[in-house]
Amino acid sequence: MKLKKNSNYLILFLLLLTLLIVGCSSENTSSSSDVSKGGSTTEASGGTIKVAYPTQPQSLDPHATTAEATRDAAKLIYEALVTLDSNYEVMPQLAESYEVSEDRKTVTFKLREGIKFHNGNDMTVADVIASMEKWGTNKAELGEHTWNEIDAANVKLTLTEPSSLIMYFLADQGNIAAIMPKDIVASAGATGVEEYIGTGPFEFVDWKQDEVIHFKKFEEYQPDTDEANGLGGKKEALVDAIDWHFVADSSTRVNGLMSGQYHFSHMLSYDSIPQLENSKGSVVDVWPYGLEGLVFNKKSGVFTDVKLRQAVNYALDMEVIMSSAFTSDEFYTLESSLFLPNQTAWYTDAGKENYNQKDLEKAKKLLKETGYKGEEVVILTSRDYEHHYNAAVATQQQLEELGMKTKLDVYDWPTLLERRNDPEAYDIFYTGFSTTSTPNQFVFLDSETAWPGWTENAEIDRLLSEIKVEENPEKSLSLTAELHSVMWEDLPIINTGHNSRVSGHSEKIEGYKTMLGPIFWNVSLKE
Amino acid sequence: MKAYILKRLLSIIPVLLIVAVIVFFIIHLIPGDPASVILGEEATPEDVQTLREELGLNLPIYEQFIHWFAGIFQGDFGNSIYMNMPVLEAFVSHIGPTLSLALLAQSISIIIAIPLGVIAAKRRGTNVDQLFMIIAMLGLSIPSFLLALLLMLIFGVNLQWLPVAGYSPVSTGLWSHLQFMILPAISLGAIQAAVISRMSRSSMIDILSMNYIKTAKAKGVKDRVVVYKHALRNAFIPILTILGETFGSLITGAVVTETVFNLPGIGQLVINAIVRRDYAVIQGTILLIAFSYLLLNLIIDLLYGLVDPRIRLSRK
Numbered sequence: 039m040k041l042k043k044n045s046n047y048l049i050l051f052l053l054l055l056t057l058l059i060v061g062c063s064s065e066n067t068s069s070s071s072d073v074s075k076g077g078s079t080t081e082a083s084g085g086t087i088k089v090a091y092p093t094q095p096q097s098l099d100p101h102a103t104t105a106e107a108t109r110d111a112a113k114l115i116y117e118a119l120v121t122l123d124s125n126y127e128v129m130p131q132l133a134e135s136y137e138v139s140e141d142r143k144t145v146t147f148k149l150r151e152g153i154k155f156h157n158g159n160d161m162t163v164a165d166v167i168a169s170m171e172k173w174g175t176n177k178a179e180l181g182e183h184t185w186n187e188i189d190a191a192n193v194k195l196t197l198t199e200p201s202s203l204i205m206y207f208l209a210d211q212g213n214i215a216a217i218m219p220k221d222i223v224a225s226a227g228a229t230g231v232e233e234y235i236g237t238g239p240f241e242f243v244d245w246k247q248d249e250v251i252h253f254k255k256f257e258e259y260q261p262d263t264d265e266a267n268g269l270g271g272k273k274e275a276l277v278d279a280i281d282w283h284f285v286a287d288s289s290t291r292v293n294g295l296m297s298g299q300y301h302f303s304h305m306l307s308y309d310s311i312p313q314l315e316n317s318k319g320s321v322v323d324v325w326p327y328g329l330e331g332l333v334f335n336k337k338s339g340v341f342t343d344v345k346l347r348q349a350v351n352y353a354l355d356m357e358v359i360m361s362s363a364f365t366s367d368e369f370y371t372l373e374s375s376l377f378l379p380n381q382t383a384w385y386t387d388a389g390k391e392n393y394n395q396k397d398l399e400k401a402k403k404l405l406k407e408t409g410y411k412g413e414e415v416v417i418l419t420s421r422d423y424e425h426h427y428n429a430a431v432a433t434q435q436q437l438e439e440l441g442m443k444t445k446l447d448v449y450d451w452p453t454l455l456e457r458r459n460d461p462e463a464y465d466i467f468y469t470g471f472s473t474t475s476t477p478n479q480f481v482f483l484d485s486e487t488a489w490p491g492w493t494e495n496a497e498i499d500r501l502l503s504e505i506k507v508e509e510n511p512e513k514s515l516s517l518t519a520e521l522h523s524v525m526w527e528d529l530p531i532i533n534t535g536h537n538s539r540v541s542g543h544s545e546k547i548e549g550y551k552t553m554l555g556p557i558f559w560n561v562s563l564k565e
Numbered sequence: 566m567k568a569y570i571l572k573r574l575l576s577i578i579p580v581l582l583i584v585a586v587i588v589f590f591i592i593h594l595i596p597g598d599p600a601s602v603i604l605g606e607e608a609t610p611e612d613v614q615t616l617r618e619e620l621g622l623n624l625p626i627y628e629q630f631i632h633w634f635a636g637i638f639q640g641d642f643g644n645s646i647y648m649n650m651p652v653l654e655a656f657v658s659h660i661g662p663t664l665s666l667a668l669l670a671q672s673i674s675i676i677i678a679i680p681l682g683v684i685a686a687k688r689r690g691t692n693v694d695q696l697f698m699i700i701a702m703l704g705l706s707i708p709s710f711l712l713a714l715l716l717m718l719i720f721g722v723n724l725q726w727l728p729v730a731g732y733s734p735v736s737t738g739l740w741s742h743l744q745f746m747i748l749p750a751i752s753l754g755a756i757q758a759a760v761i762s763r764m765s766r767s768s769m770i771d772i773l774s775m776n777y778i779k780t781a782k783a784k785g786v787k788d789r790v791v792v793y794k795h796a797l798r799n800a801f802i803p804i805l806t807i808l809g810e811t812f813g814s815l816i817t818g819a820v821v822t823e824t825v826f827n828l829p830g831i832g833q834l835v836i837n838a839i840v841r842r843d844y845a846v847i848q849g850t851i852l853l854i855a856f857s858y859l860l861l862n863l864i865i866d867l868l869y870g871l872v873d874p875r876i877r878l879s880r881k
Contacts, residue, residue, distance in 0.1 A: 094837070096603045096646075096841075097603075097649075102603075102604075103603060103604050103605045103608070104604065104605035104606060104608050105603075105604070105605035105606070106605070106606075108605070176609075176611065176612060176615075178609075228616060228619035228620065229603060229616070229620075229646070229649075246829070247648045247650065247658070248648075248829050248833060248834065248837055249732070249829045283731070283827070285730060285827050286824055286827070286833075286837075287824050287825050287827070289714055289717075289825070290717070290729065290730045290824075290825055290826070290827055293714075293717050293718065293721060293729045293730070294729045294730055296722045297721045297722045297725055297728075297729045298725070299721075299728055299729045299730065299731070317722075449596075449597075450597070450840070451597075451602075452597030452598070452599075452601065452602050452840065452841070452842050453595070453596045453597040454597075455597060455601040455602065456596045456597045456598060456601060457596060459610055459613075469606065470606075471607075472607075481607050481609070487609050488609070488610055488611070489607075489609065490610075
């Protein structure tokens with residue numbers, strides 16, 4: 039019959055198409071593990087590293103924003119007085135050394151000599167002071183403070199209140215205290231500086247909006263003499279240039295990596311990993327991100343009652359939530375502490391008896407005691423971040439099992455950011471918190487910052503201010519342990535666990551490391 | 566004729582006015598604001614408020630509207646908060662890829678579709694006709710992003726004949742420009758071809774059954790002349806309409822294709838602006854797109870006159 043004949047053509051056509059796809063795919067190889075080890079620097083290789091990055095920042099000025107997209111690119115061109123080593127401890131960068139006074143109200147910095155800006159000028163004390171003053175505006179952890187010149191190579195920071203954590207704040211990576219030329223600082227607008235001039239191993243060339251930023255090697259860069267360690271130490275630009283492309287679609291980032299068009303693709307979806315592992319020439323990087331947090335609205339609504347928060351905490355099965363959000367235990371750890379185990383100065387497992395109880399009976403009993411009358415619990419989430427969305431959905435199911443009435447409010451991310459500020463708009467939202475150096479740098483703990491969720495716990499505030507001035511590291515650690523216990527009792531947020539993100543790089547890339555984002559100094563290109 | 570064109574141009578103005586008002590108020594009534602997007606996740610509410618004030622976002626909405634609207638008459642569409650450049654500049658710098666994509670995709674679809682439709686119409690009812698229409702159905706059904714990713718996978722990743730994504734302007738070399746545009750153009754053009762071929766076929770079938778066609782054949786006019794000179798020209802009006810519509814939708818930004826292939830075109834510009842709540846860019850771009858679309862409609866209407874003398878004469 040005529041019709042049968044035509045469907046034969048169709049089947050043949052589809053078969054050919056399938057054969058074409060399958061027959062042309064690359065051979066299988068065993069998957070390679072992520073980050074290369076060893077600290078020795080390789081020879082300069084030249085070449086241009088092509089990076090595929092998901093979102094474009096508004097500005098490269100790290101003073102102006104906490105956005106990751108800014109931080110990851112700004113790292114290439116800016117440096118600060120101090121930075122973090124691989125254990126999230128402070129190490130000097132543009133300062134050769136520093137000294138904290140006995141009363142912990144003053145820090146004296148000796149600046150390194152011969153540091154040049156990308157515009158050829160020398161870095162002077164005046165530049166340092168101007169940059170630090172701009173960076174320090176509206177920083178609650180610093181309080182009232184002043185920067186003063188001691189002489190051409192030394193500068194002093196004076197605080198009105200003593201602080202044991204000041205060096206950590208100055209090394210903060212959320213808002214890098216980048217040193218810039220004085221006149222550029224002076225002409226900065228509301229959303230940041232107009233020109234990007236720093237001291238880093240790469241310099242800014244140009245920026246085609248929504249397309250690419252071009253960076254090139256800074257020939258007169260003065261590397262530190264200390265061995266490379268975390269974000270500090272000896273940094274060398276071993277390639278001639280970096281093309282920082284903005285590629286919004288994650289499939290395109292994966293495909294571009296596999297085809298060799300990009301040498302590095304940032305933030306890949308978890309389900310693209312099998313595809314990458316099977317393709318020749320690509321290496322998967324799994325890098326620790328921080329914690330996944332369920333934030334309660336403690337200002338208005340049902341969760342003003344701590345018992346209800348505790349009921350939720352008893353009910354939740356963290357394994358289910360984390361695996362829904364991050365797919366495989368390669369990418370998450372069930373960890374109650376706010377810190378990583380290798381952050382030995384702060385890591386504590388205090389409070390872990392309250393973590394991941396998954397005791398539904400106990401939770402239901404507690405729910406009854408609170409007198410919960412079936413009020414609707416609104417969970418605010420967004421599909422713009424699939425892991426937050428999946429965590430929210432998993433949580434919703436478990437809350438329903440607990441006996442709570444729930445509603446999932448799904449918006450796009452900017453809308454979510456706005457609704458988070460309205461205490462009448464939600465009861466729970468999910469978000470991620472990057473690893474930081476100190477407990478005081480988490481935005482959800484203290485009552486003064488008034489971050490969404492509105493934590494108001496006098497005990498936590500007290501502990502934070504004690505940690506801030508505590509001299510003895512052992513005492514700081516025990517205070518942090520106490521803080522964790524209080525946190526797991528009072529539950530301003532629920533830390534559902536630690537998680538990692540995935541990026542990928544070509545096998546042609548050598549020396550790649552990652553810490554709070556990709557690191558492209560000390561990286562060379564094989565040809 | 567001139568009076569007709571002038572009348573049409575003037576009638577664009579009230580439409581644009583309405584578009585301007587609607588777009589402005591919808592965008593501003595949607596929750597979310599650029600300040601929190603700019604400052605990032607962990608910014609304090611205080612910082613966000615400060616930036617809002619500095620950007621003038623806390624002024625009453627009517628004041629903001631009047632300020633923006635007045636600017637338009639002076640050719641000032643405002644500045645992009647996010648990109649630190651005038652909106653007009655952003656639009657002009659992004660139109661290149663979209664224009665190129667639209668022209669290439671449209672050309673591909675015309676080259677495929679019209680012959681396909683004509684042949685199918687001529688051989689109506691035969692295997693050839695059915696095969697072509699099945700292919701057209703496939704083209705209609707496949708989502709553009711799926712075709713895009715398939716093409717990318719085959720030609721970019723596996724065969725490595727073409728780059729996976731990205732863009733190179735014509736000014737840096739025609740061949741490199743085409744290399745980046747071929748896959749996106751095919752993924753859009755193939756699907757448009759499906760629509761156009763079906764329209765061509767049905768329009769041609771109508772015409773081919775007309776009496777004057779039978780007369781021409783009876784008079785001994787060659788088949789090819791009958792089909793391509795007499796029939797096609799008469800069948801062209803509905804085809805032209807479809808061409809105008811598809812080109813219009815291409816110009817207004819093939820957002821998905823531009824995102825997948827990472828083309829910095831108008832579609833990407835609008836999407837990024839919406840995600841970032843870059844108000845001036847969203848408003849200005851939508852207004853300019855509306856204007857382009859209306860202009861395109863005018864051109865198509867004038868082309869009708871070119872193709873069909875009866876329309877041309879009735880206008881006088």
